[in-house]
Amino acid sequence: MTQITNSRVYIAKVPVGVAPNKSHFRTVTTTEDKPELEEGSVFVKNILFSLDPYIRHNFAEGAKETxxxxxxxxxxxxxxxxxxxxxxxxxxxxxxxxxxxxxGPQELFLNFSIDSIDKDIPLSAYSGVLGTSGLTAWDSLNRVADLKKGETIYVSSAAGTLGQLVGQIAKRKGLRVIGSAGTDEKVTYLKNQLGFDAAFNYKTQNKREALTAAVGPQGLDVYYDLVLDNTVEIALDLFNSHGRIVTVGRLADHNGQELAHPKNIALVLAKQIRWEGYVVFEHFDQFENFWKEVTPLVKSGEFKYTEAVVDGGAGDIADIYFRFLEGGYQGKVSVKLGDF
Known part of the structure; x- marks a missing residue:
């Protein structure tokens, strides 16, 4: 019987009021027989993991040792x-x-074959700008945001995979784009490389003052919300009538921070604001349409993206994930376990 060495990452304990850190993970390495497969199943070697904030939801009550x-x-x-x-x-x-x-068959819900991947584009891009992150940005804007030329959109956490693409799609549709990020380097990238009209460092600047100055007298029309924190309250004050909030992420919760509870929620009615959440898992049927439109723009360089592909084994993922949550990387973060 052929044997393999397999490392698995388990939840050691469930964090309370904080983001997961290294103490919440446990890695176990074993030597074991290669498994016998049942009909409909496959045995795979994992080569690339996408690091995403929603992994925080693994750490639910009672999830220890899963x-x-x-x-x-x-x-x-x-x-x-x-x-x-x-x-x-x-x-x-x-x-x-x-x-x-x-x-097993229940897990094999999305298949890439070699032939369906453009070989001139790194496979890691299909984990980010051309993967679920890219589909989220593209489909949520088309489905929910109702973008109109000449409007102003604000994108929180704009230097991440979603934010980068959202800003570029909005610019392509003729909007004025404002973004925020957590380092001056990321702010410079948004303005100089991605063409954002304005950007600010939310960690070093007063968020209300910076966003108000960037929006200016034109007012705000769309808030693309990846954080779900008190920024919603600021946006509501700045909105024009019939503004739209597209909530796609909850980074505040993933980082153990307080979620939004805007004191001016009545402005949703007074200004006739539409606030809608978006979850990509209901819309995987749009992948082909998304790839048809966006792949040529990525391949030509019209849509730019940054990514960090970090080499490591399964036992390194927890450390890399912790640094990712702290903002230690720019753009899409993936862990490469083996050759593509």
């Missing part, structure tokens, strides 16, 4: 599923943080 689950890419090593062939298919979807995984 495996951490996130999105990632795998190579198919053995298959009893007709849609996945050894040597010619990647699996992309939800994966436990481990070196190897067995995936």
């Amino acid at each position: 495996e951490v689950i996130g999105f990632g890419f795998s190579k198919v090593l053995e298959s009893k599923n007709p849609n996945f062939h050894v040597g010619s298919s990647y699996y992309f979807g939800t994966l436990p943080w481990s070196s190897y995984s067995v995936l």
Whole structure:
């Protein structure tokens, strides 16, 4: 029987009032027999993990000693599923943080084959700008934001994968784009490389003063909200009538901070504001349309993106994830476990 060395990342304890840190993870490495597959299943070697804030939701009450689950890419090593062939298919979807995984039919909900990936674009891009993050930005703007030329949009956490693409799509549609980020370097990138009309450092500047100055007398029309903190209250004060809030993330909660509870919530009625949440998992049927429009723009360089692909093993993911939550990387962050 062939044996493998497999490292798995478990939840050691559930954080209370704080973001997950290294003490909340536990990595176990074992030598074990290669598993026998049931019909419809595949055995994969995990090669790339996407680090995303929503992984925080793994840490629910009672989750101790369960495996951490996130999105990632795998190579198919053995298959009893007709849609996945050894040597010619990647699996992309939800994966436990481990070196190897067995995936059953219920988990094989999204398949990339070699032929469906543009080989001139790094595979890691399909974890970010052309993956679920990119689809989220593109589809939420089309479906919810109702962008109109000449309007003003503010994007929080704008230097991340979603924020970068949201800003560029909005600029392409003729909007005035304002963003915020947590370092001066990221602010400079937003303005000089991505073409944001204004940007500010939310950690070193007074958020209300900086956003009010950037919006100016034109007023705000769209707030693309990735944080769900008290910025909502500022945006409501600055909105024109019929403004839109698109809430896509809750970084405040992931980082153990207080969620939004705006004292001026009555302005939603007075200004006829539309506030809508968006979750991408209901809209995976739009991937093909998204790729058709956005892949050529990424390939040509019209849509720019930054990413950090960090080499490491399964045992390193927790450390990298902790640094990611602290803002230690710019753009999409992925952990590379093996060769593509």
